[in-house]
Amino acid sequence: xxxxxxxxxxxxxxxxxxxxxxxxxxxxxxxxxxxxxxxxxxxxxxxxxxxxxxxxxxxxxxxxxxxxxxxxxxxxxxxxxxxxxxxxxxxxxxxxxxxxxxxxxxxxxxxxxxxxxxxxxxxxxxxxxxxxxxxxxxxxxxxxxxxxxxxxxxxxxxxxxxxxxxxxxxxxxxxxxxxxxxxxxxxxxxxxxxxxxxxxxxxxxxxxxxxxxxxxxxxxxxxxxxxxxxxxxxxxxxxxxxxxxxxxxxxxxxxxxxxxxx
Numbered sequence: 558x559x560x561x562x563x564x565x566x567x568x569x570x571x572x573x574x575x576x577x578x579x580x581x582x583x584x585x586x587x588x589x590x591x592x593x594x595x596x597x598x599x600x601x602x603x604x605x606x607x608x609x610x611x612x613x614x615x616x617x618x619x620x621x622x623x624x625x626x627x628x629x630x631x632x633x634x635x636x637x638x639x640x641x642x643x644x645x646x647x648x649x650x651x652x653x654x655x656x657x658x659x660x661x662x663x664x665x666x667x668x669x670x671x672x673x674x675x676x677x678x679x680x681x682x683x684x685x686x687x688x689x690x691x692x693x694x695x696x697x698x699x700x701x702x703x704x705x706x707x708x709x710x711x712x713x714x715x716x717x718x719x720x721x722x723x724x725x726x727x728x729x730x731x732x733x734x735x736x737x738x739x740x741x742x743x744x745x746x747x748x749x750x751x752x753x754x755x756x757x758x759x760x761x762x763x764x765x766x767x768x769x770x771x772x773x774x775x776x777x778x779x780x781x782x783x784x785x786x787x788x789x790x791x792x793x794x795x796x797x798x799x800x801x802x803x804x805x806x807x808x809x810x811x812x813x814x815x816x817x818x819x
Contacts, residue, residue, distance in 0.1 A: 574769040576607035578705045579667050581753040582810045583611045586666075586695045589749055590814055595619050596661040599685060601650050601678070602668030606634025606643070612664070613639040622655070624648040651677045655685040662686065665694035667810075669734070670723035679741045686817055692743060693814035695751060696729035703809030705755070709767055712791045713776070716784055721776050734813040743815030751812055756805045760793055763804050 594617035600609045603623030612621050621643040625631055631645045648654040650665070650672045663682035665672075672678035682692045697704045699722065704710065710720040727733055731748050738746045757763040768774035777785060796804050 574766050575667070575705075576605055578753070578755060578808060579604075579607040580611055581755060582695055582751050582808070583608045583666055584615075585751045585753060586693075586810070586812050587611060587615055589751070589812060590691070590693055592616055592662060592691060596691075597659070598622070599624060599653065599655060599660045599663045599682075600643075601653065601663060601665045601682060602671065603631075603634060603645065603666075605630045606637045606639055606645065608664065608666035609634060609643050609645075610637050610639040613642050618642070619661075620644070622646060622660070624650070624653060651681055653681045653685050657684050658687040659685055660687065660690065662691040662693070664692075665696070667696055669694050669696045669737075670699065670725045670727075670729045672728070673724055675725050675728040675733075675737055676740070679737050683741050683743070683817060688817050689819040690817050691814065692738070692741075692817065693812070694734065695810045695812035696734070698729060698731070698750070698809045698811050699723070699726050700730055701809070703811075705806060705808040706767055706773055707808075708792060708795060708806070709773060709777075709788070712788045712795075713773070715791065716787055718776070718780065718784070720773050729811055731811040731813075734811055738813050738815040741815075742818065744818055746813065746815040748811065748813045751810045752807060753810075754805055754807050756803050759798065759802045760796065760804060763796065763806070764789060764792070 597619050598612055598621045600623040603609050603625045606623055609623045612618055623634055623643055623645040634645045663686050669675055686692055713720045735748050798804050
């Protein structure tokens with residue numbers, strides 16, 4: 558596991574790369590979660606508000622609070638249409654700026670593997686959600702190749718470069734998510750896998766997008782030009798375009814949901 562600290566400070570770049578992937582998976586996640594309207598939500602690790610926007614658009618919430626440690630990401634989120642209802646506040650997933658039992662639902666979208674202590678992160682969601690409320694999350698299945706940038710990471714490894722990984726990558730395994738939720742005392746715990754696809758106009762679109770708002774962008778940019786060229790060559794060979802030159806990639810996330818006892 559790499560030990561670099563992963564920080565996302567470019568809300569617009571993140572939107573082009575991971576924000577769009579997050580919303581693809583987030584729509585499928587909300588289909589599965591099927592929450593009722595009128596809930597008070599906290600979006601833990603909201604980043605630039607990609608998933609928060611889905612909550613506002615799809616779930617008719619009473620209110621939403623997005624919490625994230627990056628002021629740059631929050632600044633982007635505050636300019637989304639969701640900001641007509643949602644509020645955004647700087648905070649830590651392991652110490653949420655909320656009173657106990659103050660919301661009906663807590664969600665983590667692509668966050669659990671960034672939380673240094675996932676057990677504490679889940680405990681904080683349990684603390685702030687009322688009895689009978691919902692706690693749910695989805696995260697890329699990185700260890701099993703489900704990350705959108707898995708092809709890039711594999712080609713980096715092939716030339717001897719260790720890709721940057723989140724600090725708690727194993728927490729996103731589907732069995733680990735179930736255990737985290739069950740051990741936190743939740744009931745009716747369920748898990749599922751979500752597979753999504755995204756199409757890029759051509760290889761250049763895929764390559765440029767992959768380096769935006771990505772933990773591996775700085776890694777690639779730090780390599781010698783010859784290594785970058787080799788990685789690009791290897792990726793071109795493995796990502797077969799369609800007749801129009803478009804490249805379609807898949808990603809897979811693990812999801813979990815549970816309810817607090819009443």
